[in-house]
Amino acid sequence: MQLRHVIESQQFTVPLLRELFARTQQMERVVARGGTLDYQSKIVATLFYQPSTRTRFSFEAAAYRLGGRVLSTEQARFFSSDVAGEQLEDTIRIVAGVSDAIVLRHDQEGGARRAALVSSVPVINAGDGQSGQHPTQALLDLYTIHRERRGLEGLSIALIGELDRGRTARSLAYLLSKFERVRIFFVSPPEVQMQPDILRHLDEHGVWYSLESDLSKVLGEVDVVYQTRIRPERLADGNVSRYALDAALLGKLKKDAVILHPLPRTVEIDPAVDADPRARYFEQAKNGLFVRMALLSLVWDGPS
Amino acid sequence: MQLRHVIESQQFTVPLLRELFARTQQMERVVARGGTLDYQSKIVATLFYQPSTRTRFSFEAAAYRLGGRVLSTEQARFFSSDVAGEQLEDTIRIVAGVSDAIVLRHDQEGGARRAALVSSVPVINAGDGQSGQHPTQALLDLYTIHRERRGLEGLSIALIGELDRGRTARSLAYLLSKFERVRIFFVSPPEVQMQPDILRHLDEHGVWYSLESDLSKVLGEVDVVYQTRIRPERLADGNVSRYALDAALLGKLKKDAVILHPLPRTVEIDPAVDADPRARYFEQAKNGLFVRMALLSLVWDGPS
Amino acid sequence: MQLRHVIESQQFTVPLLRELFARTQQMERVVARGGTLDYQSKIVATLFYQPSTRTRFSFEAAAYRLGGRVLSTEQARFFSSDVAGEQLEDTIRIVAGVSDAIVLRHDQEGGARRAALVSSVPVINAGDGQSGQHPTQALLDLYTIHRERRGLEGLSIALIGELDRGRTARSLAYLLSKFERVRIFFVSPPEVQMQPDILRHLDEHGVWYSLESDLSKVLGEVDVVYQTRIRPERLADGNVSRYALDAALLGKLKKDAVILHPLPRTVEIDPAVDADPRARYFEQAKNGLFVRMALLSLVWDGPS
Numbered sequence A, B, C: 001m002q003l004r005h006v007i008e009s010q011q012f013t014v015p016l017l018r019e020l021f022a023r024t025q026q027m028e029r030v031v032a033r034g035g036t037l038d039y040q041s042k043i044v045a046t047l048f049y050q051p052s053t054r055t056r057f058s059f060e061a062a063a064y065r066l067g068g069r070v071l072s073t074e075q076a077r078f079f080s081s082d083v084a085g086e087q088l089e090d091t092i093r094i095v096a097g098v099s100d101a102i103v104l105r106h107d108q109e110g111g112a113r114r115a116a117l118v119s120s121v122p123v124i125n126a127g128d129g130q131s132g133q134h135p136t137q138a139l140l141d142l143y144t145i146h147r148e149r150r151g152l153e154g155l156s157i158a159l160i161g162e163l164d165r166g167r168t169a170r171s172l173a174y175l176l177s178k179f180e181r182v183r184i185f186f187v188s189p190p191e192v193q194m195q196p197d198i199l200r201h202l203d204e205h206g207v208w209y210s211l212e213s214d215l216s217k218v219l220g221e222v223d224v225v226y227q228t229r230i231r232p233e234r235l236a237d238g239n240v241s242r243y244a245l246d247a248a249l250l251g252k253l254k255k256d257a258v259i260l261h262p263l264p265r266t267v268e269i270d271p272a273v274d275a276d277p278r279a280r281y282f283e284q285a286k287n288g289l290f291v292r293m294a295l296l297s298l299v300w301d302g303p304s
Helices: A014-032 A053-065 A088-096 A111-118 A135-149 A167-176 A196-204 A215-219 A271-275 A281-301 B014-032 B053-065 B088-096 B111-118 B135-149 B167-176 B196-204 B215-219 B271-275 B281-301 C014-032 C053-065 C088-096 C111-118 C135-149 C167-176 C196-204 C215-219 C271-275 C281-301
Strands: A043-048 A069-072 A101-106 A123-128 A156-160 A183-187 A208-212 A224-227 A258-260 B043-048 B069-072 B101-106 B123-128 B156-160 B183-187 B208-212 B224-227 B258-260 C043-048 C069-072 C101-106 C123-128 C156-160 C183-187 C208-212 C224-227 C258-260
Touching: A014 A053, A014 A135, A014 A281, A043 A053, A043 A088, A043 B053, A053 A069, A053 A101, A053 A123, A053 A135, A053 A281, A053 C043, A053 C069, A053 C088, A069 B053, A088 A101, A088 A111, A088 B053, A088 B281, A101 A111, A101 A281, A111 A123, A123 A135, A123 A281, A135 A167, A135 A224, A135 A258, A135 A281, A156 A167, A156 A215, A167 A183, A167 A196, A183 A215, A208 A215, A258 A281, A281 C088, B014 B053, B014 B135, B014 B281, B043 B053, B043 B088, B043 C053, B053 B069, B053 B101, B053 B123, B053 B135, B053 B281, B069 C053, B088 B101, B088 B111, B088 C053, B088 C281, B101 B111, B101 B281, B111 B123, B123 B135, B123 B281, B135 B167, B135 B224, B135 B258, B135 B281, B156 B167, B156 B215, B167 B183, B167 B196, B183 B215, B208 B215, B258 B281, C014 C053, C014 C135, C014 C281, C043 C053, C043 C088, C053 C069, C053 C101, C053 C123, C053 C135, C053 C281, C088 C101, C088 C111, C101 C111, C101 C281, C111 C123, C123 C135, C123 C281, C135 C167, C135 C224, C135 C258, C135 C281, C156 C167, C156 C215, C167 C183, C167 C196, C183 C215, C208 C215, C258 C281
Parallel strands: A043 A069, A043 A101, A101 A123, A156 A183, A156 A224, A183 A208, A224 A258, B043 B069, B043 B101, B101 B123, B156 B183, B156 B224, B183 B208, B224 B258, C043 C069, C043 C101, C101 C123, C156 C183, C156 C224, C183 C208, C224 C258
Antiparallel strands: none
16 A cells, blocks of 8 residues: 555545554554664654644654654744745755655645655655644544554544644544544534534534533543643633543543543643543653654555 | 865865765765665764754755764754853864764854864864855755766856855856866846956966856857846846746757756746756755765765 | 662762763773764653753763764744643653653753653753753763862862852862862852852861952962853952953963863953863863763663
8 A cells, every 4th residue: 555645634544544553553562672673774854844842753753763864953934044935845855855754844734735746755744734734643643542442433532622723633533434433522612613514524424423512411421532722712701621621520431431632731631630541642642653653664665 | 185174165176076076976876775884973063053954954964874973953043052252162162072073054254264273073164154155065066067967177157146146156166167168157237247356266267258147148058057046136127037047948058958056046947947857956956965975974084 | 879860969979970980981982982882772852941052962962972863952942832831741741752861951940850750761950940950060070070180089179250150160069078078169259159058068068168259369279170150240340350260370270280161161261271281171071971971871771
C-alpha cells in the first residue's frame, strides 16, 4: 500500500489505518527494546512556520528513533528571509534538495497540499492554519483508542469541548465514522456545537450520534472520554467548569473507560484526575512518537 | 593543499578550486549511493547572528551527510546573552571548545575574519554583513557552471540585476576572472551597475566585459544567465520587469544555455520558466550541499 | 552512588563530587581520543525558557560526544503554545515521553524542582531564575580548580565581583566549604558584598573567610582568582575598574595561581590577560563539556 505524502485524515482508508496501527505497534516494541531502525541515511526537516515544541519534538524524536537525523526550525516565519515575495513553493523545493522528508507546520490552510505538489521528497502535514488539518494528531488519537480498547468497532465515545472550532475533534469524528457500530456523543454548549458538515457526513454513513450539553448525563454511557479545549470567552455564560472533568465526576465513568485529551490542557481536566488509571492522555502523547515513526517509515518504504 | 578557514572568495586559487570541484563531485556520488562518510566524531556549530534557514540547512545537511552532528542556532543575536558588552571573540573561543568547525553568519562585515583569528577550529564564513563576503555561495555558483558546462574556460556569462549591491554577482565575477577567455556581460540599469572596483580588477587581468542595460539584446550571446534580485525602489523608473526572465524570452536563449539564480527569487524569473530544462537554479541550490561537504572535509583533512 | 536528577549544588556530597571528578577525567580522555561512548539510543531534550547559546551548546555537545542525539529549543518561552494556562508540569511529562533526559533552563526559581517531581526521565537544572541554582556551572568551576591545582584542600581563593547577586560565586562558596582548610576572600564593594546566609554557613562549618574591598591587596595571597560580572550601576561610585584584572595586576599574582571567570565577561578581565598562562577561563568553559558528559552518564547509569 503506497503512502507518499501525509496531508489530511481523509486519505486514510481502513486498510491503510490497519497497516499503520500494526506498524505503530512494531515501533513501540523497537523503542521498548532501546533499539533504533535502519534509516541512518535519512534526514527529516521540520519546517515550522508556527512554533509548537511538543509536536516538533515528537516528530524529531521519531526521526532519531528510526536512526535518522534532523534539520530543525523553531519558528521559520519569524526567521525567514528578508525577501518579501518569497514563495513557500521555492522554499520547499530547496529544502527537499537537502532532506528525505519535510514535516511542515504552515500558518495558512492548504499549505501542506501546496508543498506536496512541488516537493521531491514526502511532505507530512503537522498542522496548516487554524481550521486546517493536523492529521498525525487525529491518527495518534485513533491509535490510542484502538490500543487501549483493543479495537474500535462498537465503541461509544464522548467528544467534549468547543467542537465548532475543534480541529482534533472534527478529524477524529471523521476517522471514527469509518468503523462499525461506533456511537458518538458531541458534548458542548449549543453555541459552539459540532458543525453541520461533520454531522451530515455521519448521517450519510449511517453513524449514530447525539448532540448533548450535559456532561454528567453522558459520562456513564461511554467507553472513551475525549476532552478538548474550552475557553470562557466562547461561551454565553462564560462557565466552562460545567465541561471540566474532576475527581467528583470520575465515579460516573465506566470502570474500563479511557480519558483522553490532545493537550495542552487548561481547566478541562483537573490534575487530581491524573492519578486515575483511566487517565491515558500522557500515554496518548507518547503514542504520537510511535505513530510518527510508523508514518515516516511508510512514506520512505514505498509500496508494500 | 591546505585549507584552514573559509573566509572570502579571494583565497581560492585555480588549483584549490579544481581540488574543491573534484571533491565536490565525489561527495555527490557518495550521497547518490545513500552513503555517509567517516566523520562520525565531528560536530559542526552553525552560529547564525542573522537567520537564514536555507543556508543553515545546507550546511547542517552537509555535516550530517559526512556522518557528523550539529549544534544549531536559528538566531544567535536575538537569543544571545543579556551581557551587553559581550564580544564575538569570546563566544567563538567558547564554541570552538565544544565543536570541530564553526559556520558563522555574522551581521557585521569582517566578522568571519575576526572569528578565524581566535578560533581553535576551522571557521567557515556563511555571510558577514550586507556588503561582506558569502564565499560558499560564490563557490557553489561557480561549481554549478563548471558542472553544467563541463568547464569554465571560454564561457560567456550574463550577470543580471542590482549589481552594485549584489554580493553574489560581485564574488562570482571575481572568481570567473581566474579562468581563460571568460566573457562577462553586466546587465543592469545604469544607476545600479557593477561598481568600478570589480571592473578595474577585470581590466587588470585582461578579462573581457561589457556593460549592458538591455536584457533581450544579450540573451542570445551567452552560455550562462545568472539572475539576481532586483527591487523597484532601486530603479529610476521602478520598472523591474525589463530585467525579468519569462517564457517569452526563453526563445532567445541558446539551446545549451543554463539559467541560474542564487535564490530566493521574487519577480526576476517567472515560475513558467521552471519547467524549461535550461532552468538549473534548484540544482544549483542542491549543489550547495555537495560543495559544503567538500569544504568541511577539506578543512578537517588538513594538508593533502 | 545513585544520582537521579541534578537540581542544586547542595545535593553533591564530597564522595559524589569525587566520583564526578573521576568520571569527568575519563570523559576528557575519551574526547581527546576522538571517541564517542555507548549511549547511541539516548535522546537529550534541551528545554530552554531563557536563551543561553553557550550553556545549551555545552550540554548538546556532551550528548553528542556520549553518542546520543538532541531535541533542542532556542527559546521555549517565546515559542511555546498559545494556551495561556499551560503548565510546566504537563510539558515536562510530554517531553519526558520522547526523551531520555531533560536539560531545563527555566525563568522561575524552583522550576527544575517542579519538573523533577513529575518527570519520568532525569532532569538536569541548567539554571532556574535570577537567584536560583545553576549547579552544573558550580560543578565545572569546582572541577576546574581541582584539575588545575590537583586538589582542593588548603587552597586560598578570591571570589570577586557583585557577590550579593552572584549565583555562581554563591554556589562555588557553598561547594568549597566542603573541603578541608579552604580560605575564601570575598572581594567586592561593601554595597554588593556576599550575603549573610552564605557567611553564616561558612561560620557554622568553620571555614575561614575574609571580606575585602581592595583587589590589589588580595591578589598576592591566593591560589585562585575567580572573577565574576560587575556592573557600574550597582556600585555607589560606578567605578568598576577597581575590580578589573589587567596586565599591570598580573605581577602581583602567585606564579602558579589560576584565573577563572564563568564568562561571558565584559570589563572584569582585560583581553591582554588572555595570553598569560595562568588565565584558564577558556579551559574552564571547555571543562563544562566533560562535566556535563559525566553528569549525563551518571544519571543514566543508575546505581554504581
